Amino acid sequence: DIRMTQSPSSLSASVGDRVTLTCRASQNVGTFLNWYQQKPGKAPNLLIFSASTLQSGVPSRFIGGGSGTDFSLTISSLQPEDFATYYCQQTYNAPHTFGQGTHMEIK
């Protein structure tokens, strides 16, 4: 199985900050990489697919990048509604594994 490792595991930040989350795959996954946001008690919500394509309806402050084994999710200016947990997922090979998540909280 492909292992997905996210860093940091948790992050404290302020409204207006620019933050970057990273995701590393244990082997090359090309651009078969998706990012999801999850709020407590809710289902995940797709933000980015194919490493850098913004899902319809998602604000443009979410920016995805990378290919191969190293990926990033940047939020250009944090908004109050962005404080949540973020997961990456590879869909290059089954099982379509997720990272352990980055929990973002308000500083």
Next chain:
Amino acid sequence: QVQLVQSGAEVKKPGASVRVSCKTSGYTFILHNIHWVRQAPGQSLEWMGWINADNGDTRYSEKFQGRVTITRATSARTAYMDLSSLRSEDTAVYYCARSTLEDGSPRLDSWGQGTLVTVSS
């Protein structure tokens, strides 16, 4: 709009089986695969498997091979996930999600609300 509505919470004893249903609407059912993902309390997301809604082909994570069965009823626009030989570690919220394949990597673009399955003696 696209909707996936799952069945209600379940409490099961160890060794029992559970079925979770996922009723879809708002799109052409056979054009999108359905995936199942679970989340134990306080844990990350764990991919379980998927079904091709058109031809019924399935693919499961090896971790669940032999215990999980995913099926669908095309006329009812509904997918099902059966998990057998339940143990306490299977206590989790189970999600169904629609997969879209066009124009990029497969991704889960619509999710059900989740179904809590509690395994306890």
